[in-house]
Amino acid sequence: MSLSRRDSLRLAGGMAAAGTIVAYPGRRSFAAADEQIDLAVERTRITVDGVTSDAISIGGSVPAPTLRWREGQEVVIRVVNRLNEPTSIHWHGLLLAGVMDGAPGFNGYVAIPPGGTYTYRFRLRQSGTYWYHSHSAGQEQAGMYGAIVIEPARPEALTAARDYVVFLSDHSRESPTAIFRNLRAREGYYNRGQRTFIDFLRDSRRDGLGATIRDRLDWGEMRMDPTDLADVTGYQFLVNGQGTADNWTGLFTPGERVRLRIINGSAMSIFDVALPDLRMLVVGADGMPVLPMPVDEFRIGIGETYDVIVTPPEARAYTIMAEPVDRSGYARATLAPRAGMSGPIPPLRPRTVLTMSDMGMAHGGGGHAGHSMPMGASGSADPHAGHAMPMGAAVSIDPHAGHSMAAMPGMADGRTMGWTSAGTPPGKRALRYADLRSTVSRPSAPAPSREILVRLTGQMNRYIWTIDGRPFGMEDPVRAREGERIRLRFMNETMMAHPMHLHGMFMELENGAGNRLPYKHVILVPPGSEASALLTANEVGEWPFHCHLLFHMEAGMMTRFIVEPTRVGGAG
Amino acid sequence: MRVLAAAALALLGSAAPALAQGHDVINSRFRLNQFDWGGSAEGNRFSWDFDARIGTADHRVFLRTEGEATRGRTKDAELQLFYNRRLSTFWDFNVGWRRDFLRGNRNHAAIGLSGIAPYFYEVEATAYVSERGIASGRLEMSTDLLVARQVFGDNGPGLYLRPRIATNVQSGDDREMRRFAGFTDVRLSAQLRYEFTPRIAPYVEVGWERLLGRTATEMRHEGDRVSSSYAVFGIRSLF
Numbered sequence: 116m117s118l119s120r121r122d123s124l125r126l127a128g129g130m131a132a133a134g135t136i137v138a139y140p141g142r143r144s145f146a147a148a149d150e151q152i153d154l155a156v157e158r159t160r161i162t163v164d165g166v167t168s169d170a171i172s173i174g175g176s177v178p179a180p181t182l183r184w185r186e187g188q189e190v191v192i193r194v195v196n197r198l199n200e201p202t203s204i205h206w207h208g209l210l211l212a213g214v215m216d217g218a219p220g221f222n223g224y225v226a227i228p229p230g231g232t233y234t235y236r237f238r239l240r241q242s243g244t245y246w247y248h249s250h251s252a253g254q255e256q257a258g259m260y261g262a263i264v265i266e267p268a269r270p271e272a273l274t275a276a277r278d279y280v281v282f283l284s285d286h287s288r289e290s291p292t293a294i295f296r297n298l299r300a301r302e303g304y305y306n307r308g309q310r311t312f313i314d315f316l317r318d319s320r321r322d323g324l325g326a327t328i329r330d331r332l333d334w335g336e337m338r339m340d341p342t343d344l345a346d347v348t349g350y351q352f353l354v355n356g357q358g359t360a361d362n363w364t365g366l367f368t369p370g371e372r373v374r375l376r377i378i379n380g381s382a383m384s385i386f387d388v389a390l391p392d393l394r395m396l397v398v399g400a401d402g403m404p405v406l407p408m409p410v411d412e413f414r415i416g417i418g419e420t421y422d423v424i425v426t427p428p429e430a431r432a433y434t435i436m437a438e439p440v441d442r443s444g445y446a447r448a449t450l451a452p453r454a455g456m457s458g459p460i461p462p463l464r465p466r467t468v469l470t471m472s473d474m475g476m477a478h479g480g481g482g483h484a485g486h487s488m489p490m491g492a493s494g495s496a497d498p499h500a501g502h503a504m505p506m507g508a509a510v511s512i513d514p515h516a517g518h519s520m521a522a523m524p525g526m527a528d529g530r531t532m533g534w535t536s537a538g539t540p541p542g543k544r545a546l547r548y549a550d551l552r553s554t555v556s557r558p559s560a561p562a563p564s565r566e567i568l569v570r571l572t573g574q575m576n577r578y579i580w581t582i583d584g585r586p587f588g589m590e591d592p593v594r595a596r597e598g599e600r601i602r603l604r605f606m607n608e609t610m611m612a613h614p615m616h617l618h619g620m621f622m623e624l625e626n627g628a629g630n631r632l633p634y635k636h637v638i639l640v641p642p643g644s645e646a647s648a649l650l651t652a653n654e655v656g657e658w659p660f661h662c663h664l665l666f667h668m669e670a671g672m673m674t675r676f677i678v679e680p681t682r683v684g685g686a687g
Numbered sequence: 688m689r690v691l692a693a694a695a696l697a698l699l700g701s702a703a704p705a706l707a708q709g710h711d712v713i714n715s716r717f718r719l720n721q722f723d724w725g726g727s728a729e730g731n732r733f734s735w736d737f738d739a740r741i742g743t744a745d746h747r748v749f750l751r752t753e754g755e756a757t758r759g760r761t762k763d764a765e766l767q768l769f770y771n772r773r774l775s776t777f778w779d780f781n782v783g784w785r786r787d788f789l790r791g792n793r794n795h796a797a798i799g800l801s802g803i804a805p806y807f808y809e810v811e812a813t814a815y816v817s818e819r820g821i822a823s824g825r826l827e828m829s830t831d832l833l834v835a836r837q838v839f840g841d842n843g844p845g846l847y848l849r850p851r852i853a854t855n856v857q858s859g860d861d862r863e864m865r866r867f868a869g870f871t872d873v874r875l876s877a878q879l880r881y882e883f884t885p886r887i888a889p890y891v892e893v894g895w896e897r898l899l900g901r902t903a904t905e906m907r908h909e910g911d912r913v914s915s916s917y918a919v920f921g922i923r924s925l926f
Contacts, residue, residue, distance in 0.1 A: 197838050304885060
């Protein structure tokens with residue numbers, strides 16, 4: 116930060132020129148900005164656990180420098196593109212004018228050309244933990260990501276002596292282009308956990324031959340793979356840009372409260388995060404404060420953030436573990452009283468296998484569900500897809516429902532069954548979406564005037580991912596009038612979880628929290644499930660609305676969320 | 688046409704960066720399905736089956752060549768060029784051209800379906816009309832059964848068993864090609880393949896093939912074998 120500030124001062128004179136290139140809202144001059152920073156985007160090489168590979172950095176490092184700001188400030192960020200391709204920076208989770216959002220092709224924002232500069236300027240209307248990243252092609256996965264920490268204007272109720280960003284990411288030595296090509300070349304190109312004949316024999320012993328054959332036939336009939344949890348493997352998993360051997364370490368004094376701002380900035384990896392010996396108090400989700408909730412672990416979708424407070428009691432090392440859901444490795448970091456210490460690394464948990472009930476097709480005890488249509492089996496082309504079964508009750512589906520604590524009922528022979536089975540150890544408690552309750556009570560929130568169905572669709576065999584069966588470019592935008600209150604109902608017709616991200620506005624996740632629905636900018640919709648969220652369309656613009664699995668977005672899983680002004684020129 | 692032009696551009700390496708936000712990214716794939724040596728009842732045997740694919744998720748161009756040589760003499764060799772269009776989630780439509788080399792050097796117009804049937808059976812069904820006006824059909828079905836993962840402690844997909852069936856039928860006699868009306872032949876094979884990576888996958892394969900119907904009768908009259916079995920080892924590769 117200090118370097119950036121110095122650079123900013125030095126370059127302050129030159130910034131007026133840059134300002135003429137870009138029209139931005141607001142009348143103030145650059146000199147009046149509260150915070151200024153210059154960030155260059157350039158190719159670099161990074162070394163993780165002793166292995167050096169290509170990357171793209173913002174501000175000279177991977178991750179990019181943490182931007183520490185204060186609510187109410189006006190910030191100016193000048194981004195210089197030193198790549199030989201267009202780039203962009205998107206401020207993930209921030210409420211701002213559309214042109215400042217940084218998504219090329221939306222809100223009049225144009226990607227920054229090679230050698231070009233773009234000056235972002237916006238006033239911080241919120242506080243909390245957010246992040247920023249490229250919104251151009253595969254650049255984000257190459258290292259273009261960093262944390263944003265915005266202090267609240269008024270002090271927080273629960274203070275912490277230490278405050279650390281824990282930025283989770285995945286780094287591949289393969290180029291994003293090569294990965295995408297491989298994903299298109301063969302279904303399951305990277306899947307190293309597909310079920311074998313040996314698994315069949317073992318499952319037969321456990322479940323009986325008939326049940327096992329029926330299970331295999333069910334998946335075969337749908338032409339879906341119950342082991343497809345993460346499309347891409349071969350990643351190194353990083354914490355703050357450091358590998359498992361590098362071991363990023365945050366220091367503490369025993370008894371201190373330590374705030375961890377955990378951000379999942381990975382391209383394709385959904386993580387289960389735990390500090391095996393420490394209970395976490397979840398105090399924030401997606402940057403917004405929630406009522407403190409003690410848990411032992413949580414699952415974090417791509418683009419989500421969780422703020423937790425831990426209080427390590429002893430002068431020893433505590434491990435922070437983040438295991439991707441396909442268990443193809445892990446990220447770890449350490450909290451310790453001194454540098455150079457490391458705590459025990461627990462064995463990797465079993466990798467789960469999806470079940471027919473994940474797809475809404477439970478055989479035994481599933482009630483009428485067993486008679487339902489195989490959801491998404493025929494994908495976007497299916498005229499009946501809209502009739503896919505309503506899962507569960509009226510309250511939105513919780514990704515961890517029913518499996519939150521105690522020994523995993525689904526665990527057997529080193530494999531757990533079902534999306535919700537995180538392999539949580541006996542007696543431990545995993546966060547559920549239903550646990551998130553906003554600190555802000557909104558008893559008078561108006562009811563939604565209408566519901567918009569958002570079908571999450573795709574074809575794994577061709578690596579086509581879509582919303583409502585339509586790839587980006589042929590999308591049917593979501594439309595709302597300014598100020599309109601709507602419900603978004605997500606219906607996941609695929610066998611993968613999709614972290615659905617809306618730019619520019621918060622969604623209020625309908626998780627049964629009554630008048631304390633949590634604000635979210637990413638909602639992780641589990642395989643074959645539904646979720647719903649309310650939203651007041653109070654930000655005029657044309658916002659990206661997409662799956663935050665990078666290669667799903669690249670394949671087309673994105674649409675426009677258009678908020679039309681109520682009056683002509685009403686945006687001002 | 689647009690697709691062909693785009694495909695040509697991609698081949699020349701001048702296509703736009705492959706990762707654009709959108710659906711119409713052009714990708715290529717090259718696949719060596721069979722490349723093997725071994726022995727059959729007729730003597731030593733070599734066969735190949737290679738395809739190249741280029742295009743978007745919806746529109747593709749396929750080039751495929753396959754053939755077989757026995758005792759150093761090429762027995763069959765053919766080339767197919769297809770335009771491939773996505774029809775539904777699991778099915779594609781193909782239209783194009785096939786040329787048989789050797790013997791009659793026949794050209795055929797081709798039209799067909801390919802895709803993945805329930806239970807992950809890869810199916811290719813194609814109808815042809817030759818330049819002599821004889822209609823024919825071909826059906827190929829195979830599936831990949833994963834037997835075991837990481838047998839050698841490697842990080843690959845594992846050991847696959849791939850049963851396959853292929854058969855041909857035609858409407859009339861083509862004496863020059865030595866094929867006659869009705870089902871002409873069938874081949875059953877089983878391939879045991881170990882994928883260290885999708886790029887490097889050695890295999891062993893055993894198969895049995897037989898001429899059928901009038902084709903078999905006529906060949907028997909000429910003193911040729913009507914059935915044969917083989918065992919080969921080879922390499923499969925995807926890149």
